[in-house]
Amino acid sequence: MTADLFVVEDLTVTLPTGRGPVDVVKNVSFTVGRDDTLGIVGESGSGKSMTALAVLGLLPRGAETSGSIRLEGKELLGRSERELQSIRGNAISMVFQDPLSSLNPYYTVGLQIEEMYRAHRGGSRRDARKVAIEALERVHIPDAGRRIDHYPHQFSGGQRQRIMIAMALCCSPSLLIADEPTTALDVTVQAQILELMAELQSTTGTGMIFITHDLAVISSIAKRVLVMCAGDPVEYGTAEQVFSDPHHDYTRTLLDAVPRIDDEVAS
Amino acid sequence: MTRYVIGRLGGVVVILLAVCLFTYLIFFKLSPDPAVMICGKTCTPERIDSIRDVLGLNQPILTQFWEFLQGIFAGRDYGSVHCSAPCLGYSFQTNESVWSMITARLPVSITVAVGAAVLWLLAGVIGGLISAIKQGTWWDRTAMALALGGVSVPNYVLALVLQFVLVVKLQVLPFPSAPAFADNPLLWFESYIMPWTVLAVGYACLYARLTRANVIDTLQENYFRTARAKGLSRSLVLRRHALRPALTPITTIFGMDFAGLLGGALITETVFGLNGIGKMAADSIAKNDQPVIMAVTLLAAFFVVIGNVVVDLVYTTLDPRVRVTSS
Numbered sequence A: 001m002t003a004d005l006f007v008v009e010d011l012t013v014t015l016p017t018g019r020g021p022v023d024v025v026k027n028v029s030f031t032v033g034r035d036d037t038l039g040i041v042g043e044s045g046s047g048k049s050m051t052a053l054a055v056l057g058l059l060p061r062g063a064e065t066s067g068s069i070r071l072e073g074k075e076l077l078g079r080s081e082r083e084l085q086s087i088r089g090n091a092i093s094m095v096f097q098d099p100l101s102s103l104n105p106y107y108t109v110g111l112q113i114e115e116m117y118r119a120h121r122g123g124s125r126r127d128a129r130k131v132a133i134e135a136l137e138r139v140h141i142p143d144a145g146r147r148i149d150h151y152p153h154q155f156s157g158g159q160r161q162r163i164m165i166a167m168a169l170c171c172s173p174s175l176l177i178a179d180e181p182t183t184a185l186d187v188t189v190q191a192q193i194l195e196l197m198a199e200l201q202s203t204t205g206t207g208m209i210f211i212t213h214d215l216a217v218i219s220s221i222a223k224r225v226l227v228m229c230a231g232d233p234v235e236y237g238t239a240e241q242v243f244s245d246p247h248h249d250y251t252r253t254l255l256d257a258v259p260r261i262d263d264e265v266a267s
Numbered sequence B: 001m002t003r004y005v006i007g008r009l010g011g012v013v014v015i016l017l018a019v020c021l022f023t024y025l026i027f028f029k030l031s032p033d034p035a036v037m038i039c040g041k042t043c044t045p046e047r048i049d050s051i052r053d054v055l056g057l058n059q060p061i062l063t064q065f066w067e068f069l070q071g072i073f074a075g076r077d078y079g080s081v082h083c084s085a086p087c088l089g090y091s092f093q094t095n096e097s098v099w100s101m102i103t104a105r106l107p108v109s110i111t112v113a114v115g116a117a118v119l120w121l122l123a124g125v126i127g128g129l130i131s132a133i134k135q136g137t138w139w140d141r142t143a144m145a146l147a148l149g150g151v152s153v154p155n156y157v158l159a160l161v162l163q164f165v166l167v168v169k170l171q172v173l174p175f176p177s178a179p180a181f182a183d184n185p186l187l188w189f190e191s192y193i194m195p196w197t198v199l200a201v202g203y204a205c206l207y208a209r210l211t212r213a214n215v216i217d218t219l220q221e222n223y224f225r226t227a228r229a230k231g232l233s234r235s236l237v238l239r240r241h242a243l244r245p246a247l248t249p250i251t252t253i254f255g256m257d258f259a260g261l262l263g264g265a266l267i268t269e270t271v272f273g274l275n276g277i278g279k280m281a282a283d284s285i286a287k288n289d290q291p292v293i294m295a296v297t298l299l300a301a302f303f304v305v306i307g308n309v310v311v312d313l314v315y316t317t318l319d320p321r322v323r324v325t326s327s
């Protein structure tokens, strides 16, 4: 099957808390193929971000993981920090929720893309700069050659998320994890970012995990969906299947919470 | 940018003038008659009058203030004696020119301040940094407990204890004497190391706590997580994405603390008998030597106000978000 670019099996994440260890992700399994998008939905606190961070080995201190996470057949769990560094940003990239605070305000966006490229590909600053300018052009930042020397605060929220996406893709990763990349943006900008991500995916063939609590967003971008509730995977299937015939009450509740366009047309 | 700097300097002049006037009024109003003091015990009313005349004490206060200012920028005459600019008057106690007293003592105070600053920056920042990275370990706990204690030890206690132990008991250090570096570098170092340490301890403790708090805050930042998610090496992540943001605010505080110290470390200099601005201030206050008190007050104000401007300018180059747009 082509779906085996990325496989997660029985992933459990345990975090230490004041009241003892808590399983915030319980026995989650899913796969992502090349050129494929998996949506992960669930309400706040359901363990979506922890799942994503577990993949990159970026969980909070003291966290424990079990199960299996494999990229192109290679196990990622239990790797050393060194090995994980060469995977992060290189084979697997991540885009975070809040574009306003995800870029370091002290450095130009150019430097922040270049440092990542050079960490994985080496080469001169000049080469990295060329790559960075191309990356910015790919996400449609106008006048990229000049804007590359600007600081994050000189860009709008939507532009900053574009820059984050440009950065995430600059080493041509095989998997991109987007953790609520549009939640902090207003609706029109949100639509533009979604469009951009779909466009980039179609040209690069990157597998994508798209995390959101917004079902309307999921249905527009993901072919398959994993629904999480309090750390449990409660539903996993094609978007059509899950949305038209939800097996679980929780999914139904989520669906009912979404204002649907066809509802209004029908009434 | 140039306009900004000129504006700031204008502000500096206004503030310094205000400080001048304020101190002048305070000493004029609150002090005993200087003429009586200068005249001494065996004194005739005629002599007091003539001193008043020479010092211009019979003039209205604002005229006196004006002459004082004139003295600083253009020089002035006291009777037959000409005091060339910058003239801050003559000490009532020793009749020395206050300006030459300052120029003689300032190098000592600067040496004390610079040495202490180097010590406290090294100890405070490195200590705080290690604490932040090893957050919650025994090192962190011990260091922070020490830092809390260290802040509360008064300077003079520490100074006396050090002096008693190192100079009197163990005799590993000579009594501080502020020799010139060129004459005897070893003696120079041995003389200053105690004052540096005494001054540095309090600041180092403060800076350690500050650095630790800032670094820990930065480690929670989203951009720090981004940096890790990018697969950068640990050292690059720490240097670029934790240290720089965490230490930038500390430069502001450091600038102000350092500027404050240039105006003299009163207690430390006095305890160690170092002839700096701080000791001069203490002596002049004890003897109510008004021209000297005025001068040290102004000098301290000058350093603090200039320090403020320098800090702001430096900060705008360090933090892109507050950079003054020049285009």
Ligand SMILES: Nc1ncnc2c1ncn2[C@@H]1O[C@H](COP(=O)(O)OP(=O)(O)OP(=O)(O)O)[C@@H](O)[C@H]1O
Pocket: A015, A016, A017, A024, A042, A043, A044, A045, A046, A047, A048, A049, A050, A051, A060, A213
């Ligand atoms: N550092 C931590 N220590 C202990 N528990 C944590 C920590 N961070 C998060 N949690 C808990 O882990 C659970 C899952 O959190 P997670 O961030 O994965 O939720 P999420 O689905 O991403 O929610 P959101 O939509 O709000 O981002 C939550 O119950 C949260 O309280």
Ligand SMILES: [Mg+2]
Pocket: A048, A049, A050, A179, A180
């Ligand atoms: Mg989340």
